[in-house]
Amino acid sequence: MINVLVVDDDALVRWGLADLIGTDPGLLLVAEAADGLEAVEQATRHQVDVALVDVRMPRVDGIAAVRLLRAQPSPPRIVMLTTFDLDEYVYDALAAGADGFLLKDTEPRDILRAVHVVAVGHGMLHPSAARRLIDRYHRTARPDARAARKRLARLTPRETQVLARLAEGDTNAEIATALGMRESTVKAHVSRILTALEASNRVQAALLARDAGFPR
Structure with missing residues (x-):
């Protein structure tokens, strides 16, 4: 069983993801959070295997949340949720330790698959949209x-x-x-x-x- 934490300041998005996770017998929603600070609090209370984390949130945003979650004694795998116009935020999140990201219009079945894939240690670079996004930012970031x-x-x-x-x-x-x-x-x-x-x-x-x- 894969324990999942959903982190998003939009209650409708949280509820939608919660319902989706409930359709997969291999996944268990253990907690929800409305921002990065609450996400860390929930991660200390529950064993979390995978966290689905929004980028833009109040108080503590998704990128800061990645750093805080990665600092936990048993850090969860982290998948960022974002829209396609947040290139630099997504790159910063990946560099901070996120295991990948999904666009918010990703098909439900692919979101479920992503949780399973990340849970076993694979990254999320292979979707074509994700790879184009990283390539685009690298052309401007001058690493x-x-x-x-x-x-x-x-x-x-x-x-x-x-x-x-x-x-x-x-x-x-x-x-x-x-x-x-x-x-x-x-x-x-x-x-x-x-x-x-x-x-x-x-x-x-x-x-x-x-x-x-x-x-x-």
Whole structure:
């Protein structure tokens, strides 16, 4: 069972997400919150596996909430909810430690799938809208590519191949198929990549790869 926290200042959105989560027997809504501060309070009271967090909220917004939730002893996986015109906010949230994001007009079945995917440690870079959004912001943010390339130099050639697929949003199973490896071996490579790059999750590793202009 995956315990879910819904965080949004719009009561109608919270209720809609709560009803949606209730349709999936593998998910359990354990709490709701109207802003980031309340989200942290709820996360300390309940075991939360995945938090669906809005970007724009009063008191403590979604980006600040990500940092606070990630600082918890057992931090939940975090998926941001946003509209497509908040590029810089979404990027900042991912850089702060969110595991991905969904647009608010995402199909209900895809929201449910996203919760399951994130719960097992996968990022949310593969939806085309999400990838276009990150690419667009990277073109204007001018990241420190030299520092990023220096960190990527720590990887072995095989790890670099795995990172290239990871940066494209592939799951472990897809990477294993593409590179002719066992999924358990891919998982081990991903773990070493995160350690070498000092990244907290797959999304941050993929962002670092893109900062370095990789893959080309």
